[in-house]
Amino acid sequence: xxxxxxxxxxxxxxxxxxxxxxxxxxxxxxxxxxxxxxxxxxxxxxxxxxxxxxxxxxxxxxxxxxxxxxxxxxxxxxxxxxxxxxxxxxxxxxxxxxxxxxxxxxxxxxxxxxxxxxxxxxxxxxxxxxxxxxxxxxxxxxxxxxxxxxxxxxxxxxxxxxxxxxxxxxxxxxxxxxxxxxxxxxxxxxxxxxxxxxxxxxxxxxxxxxxxxxxxxxxxxxxxxxxxxxxxxxxxxxxxxxxxxxxxxxxxxxxxxxxxxxxxxxxxxxxxxxxxxxxxxxxxxxxxxxxxxxxxxxxxxxxxxxxxxxxxxxxxxxxxxxxxxxxxxxxxxxxxxxxxxxxxxxxxxxxxxxxxxxxxxxxxxxxxxxxxxxxxxxxxxxxx
Numbered sequence: 001x002x003x004x005x006x007x008x009x010x011x012x013x014x015x016x017x018x019x020x021x022x023x024x025x026x027x028x029x030x031x032x033x034x035x036x037x038x039x040x041x042x043x044x045x046x047x048x049x050x051x052x053x054x055x056x057x058x059x060x061x062x063x064x065x066x067x068x069x070x071x072x073x074x075x076x077x078x079x080x081x082x083x084x085x086x087x088x089x090x091x092x093x094x095x096x097x098x099x100x101x102x103x104x105x106x107x108x109x110x111x112x113x114x115x116x117x118x119x120x121x122x123x124x125x126x127x128x129x130x131x132x133x134x135x136x137x138x139x140x141x142x143x144x145x146x147x148x149x150x151x152x153x154x155x156x157x158x159x160x161x162x163x164x165x166x167x168x169x170x171x172x173x174x175x176x177x178x179x180x181x182x183x184x185x186x187x188x189x190x191x192x193x194x195x196x197x198x199x200x201x202x203x204x205x206x207x208x209x210x211x212x213x214x215x216x217x218x219x220x221x222x223x224x225x226x227x228x229x230x231x232x233x234x235x236x237x238x239x240x241x242x243x244x245x246x247x248x249x250x251x252x253x254x255x256x257x258x259x260x261x262x263x264x265x266x267x268x269x270x271x272x273x274x275x276x277x278x279x280x281x282x283x284x285x286x287x288x289x290x291x292x293x294x295x296x297x298x299x300x301x302x303x304x305x306x307x308x309x310x311x312x313x314x315x316x317x318x319x320x321x322x323x324x325x326x327x328x329x330x331x332x333x334x335x336x337x338x339x340x341x342x343x344x345x346x347x348x349x350x351x352x353x354x355x356x357x358x359x360x361x362x363x364x365x366x367x368x369x370x371x372x373x374x375x376x377x378x379x380x381x382x383x384x
Contacts, residue, residue: 002052003028006037007059019115034070043077053083054129060089060100068100075104084125149178153208156215158185165262167375171353174368180207181321181370182215186222191263194226197372198255199321210251228257228270229304239297252297256289256319262376268308272296277319278342281311286343314377318342323367331361346373
């Protein structure tokens with residue numbers, strides 16, 4: 001228990017020390033000026049050593065720097081601003097006392113000091129300090145756990161692919177530490193690749209946990225059978241199972257799941273309630289990957305509708321979550337802007353989202369944003 005006493009009068013220091021000793025508070029230090037206090041706290045040091053201080057008892061009227069200014073400077077110092085300050089003063093000017101409380105003082109005691117009153121006010125302030133310290137530790141623990149969860153979630157995202165006539169890469173911008181957006185791709189065999197982009201209802205901790213659960217189910221499903229209809233049926237079955245155990249908030253997600261065959265030059269896809277991505281076929285025709293299946297998790301059984309597209313030379317898929325659509329609309333882009341962005345082969349370098357939104361427009365998003373770019377064709381190998 002660290003208590004600091006600041007008073008330019010030696011008699012006052014002696015009286016307060018005597019009261020503290022008799023009450024069992026033995027861990028205290030006394031200072032005759034605010035400057036001595038600042039030196040002890042290293043308030044102006046570029047890399048101060050934080051000292052355990054639980055309370056400051058400070059006089060208001062002191063030479064050079066009075067208690068009000070000292071309190072103001074302590075409040076302006078990040079690592080000191082949570083130290084509670086009780087003013088011990090002979091002032092009867094209520095305006096001055098009010099000013100002392102306005103700059104950050106928690107309480108005050110009038111001189112001559114009443115021992116019972118001082119100790120009672122100290123106990124209240126120290127109890128508040130202990131509760132605040134406990135909450136700070138809990139907040140730090142939560143921040144550390146969120147950081148670990150974010151690392152786990154990020155580690156489940158796929159690394160970019162650029163080989164064998166195919167490019168797969170993504171931009172991933174969570175609005176919070178944890179996100180409800182997810183993407184994943186998997187090389188099925190020499191010529192076939194499965195890829196998904198999904199958007200879980202909501203964002204934050206609960207959405208990210210369900211997202212990680214679905215990510216595990218997805219991997220198992222693709223390994224069993226990569227067909228889009230089978231995979232989406234499996235994901236819906238597991239989501240329904242999860243919701244049947246959860247009677248508070250039913251979870252669901254939208255997704256586009258694709259299987260690209262670079263030998264047959266086809267792409268099979270299912271769009272389950274997701275914003276329509278775009279396919280650029282042979283650099284000429286733009287096709288919307290339309291929504292023909294309901295979102296996953298709403299019903300025990302859903303009718304999954306698969307669509308197949310073919311290409312001769314090149315294929316480009318531009319997939320995105322609704323956070324991207326909202327950002328485009330928020331910054332005044334016309335409704336056909338995303339289709340226009342997909343109408344030419346995008347560069348393999350850089351971030352896919354940079355082709356849609358400026359860096360400035362990517363900041364301060366209210367929702368998670370994810371963009372997946374997939375390209376297939378001989379031109380990719382030629383550029384390696």
